[in-house]
Every structure is written in structure tokens, then in C-alpha cells.
């Protein structure tokens with residue numbers, strides 16, 4: 725007797741569960757997939773900013789590898805890095821971390837420790853400013869040492885706040 729009642733009930737429950745899984749499934753699937761076209765412009769913007777920072781730093785290192793570095797060029801590239809470093813804190817609005825399903829290397833730590841992240845960006849502002857003022861002096865060793873110090877500001881932030889996908 726119990727069995728007879730239980731079976732149709734079970735069937736009904738299974739059916740209902742199946743139905744709601746289907747209709748609910750559609751929307752959550754689209755939200756989770758986040759096709760490339762839906763990447764917020766700010767993520768592209770900050771990646772382009774970092775790419776330009778990376779290119780400027782590479783140009784500086786290239787000059788320092790040369791016998792006669794172009795110190796004016798080093799100063800110009802350091803100025804570019806300085807301007808771009810000031811923009812970093814504005815490039816990280818909420819819900820744009822790796823935890824939000826976007827293709828990004830911005831770790832949630834950025835939002836968990838906002839003051840520390842800001843300080844890490846400020847460090848790059850300060851170290852690049854020092855390079856800007858040192859470069860025109862043309863002292864290769866001093867400029868190279870300051871370029872190293874600036875590189876330390878990159879690493880300091882990346883170690884804590886950027887996903888290392890090579891690990």
C-alpha cells in the first residue's frame with residue numbers, strides 16, 4: 725500500500741526537479757560562461773595599461789643593456805610608467821576579479837586588502853618618479869640601480885595581487 729502511493733509521488737518530484745533544473749539551468753549557464761564579448765571594458769583598459777607599462781620597462785632595460793644608453797628616452801619611458809601607475813587604483817572596480825568568472829589575473833586580494841594594493845601602486849609611482857629625476861644625470865650605474873628598484877615595485881605587487889598562471 726505504501727509503495728503504491730510513494731511511487732507516483734516520487735515520479736512527480738523527479739519530474740518537477742528535472743523541469744526546474746532545465747529552466748534554471750539556462751540562465752545560470754549563460755552567466756557562468758561569460759563569453760569573451762562580455763569582458764567589461766575596464767578589464768581591457770587595465771590590461772592595456774599594464775602592457776604599456778611592461779613595454780616601457782622593456783625599452784628602459786634595452787637602453788641600459790646598450791653601451792651608450794639614451795637617457796632622455798629612459799626618462800620619457802619612466803614618465804609614461806609614472807602616469808600609468810597613477811591610473812592603476814582606478815582600474816579595479818568591484819566584481820572584476822578572477823573569482824567573478826572573467827579571464828583576468830586580478831586576484832580577489834586586491835579587494836580584500838585595498839589599502840595594501842593602493843600602497844603597492846603608489847610604490848611604483850614613487851620609484852618611477854625617482855627614475856625620471858635620475859635619468860637626465862646620465863649616471864648609468866645609478867640609473868640601472870633605480871630601474872631595478874622600480875622592477876621591485878612590479879614584483880612586489882604581482883607576488884600578492886596578480887595570478888601567476890605559470891605556477
Ligand code: HEC
Nearest residue numbers: 771774775778781828829830844845848877878881885886
Ligand atoms: C599595484 C599592483 C601592480 C603593480 C605596481 C604592477 N602591476 Fe603589473 N599587473 C597587476 C595586476 C593585478 C595584473 C593583472 C591584471 C588583469 O589581468 O586584469 C597585472 C598585469 C600585468 C601584465 C599583463 C597585462 C595583460 O596583458 O594581461 C604586465 C605585462 C604587467 N602587469 C607588467 C608590470 C610591470 C612591468 C610593472 C612595473 C613597472 C607592473 N606590472 C607593476 C598589478 C600590478
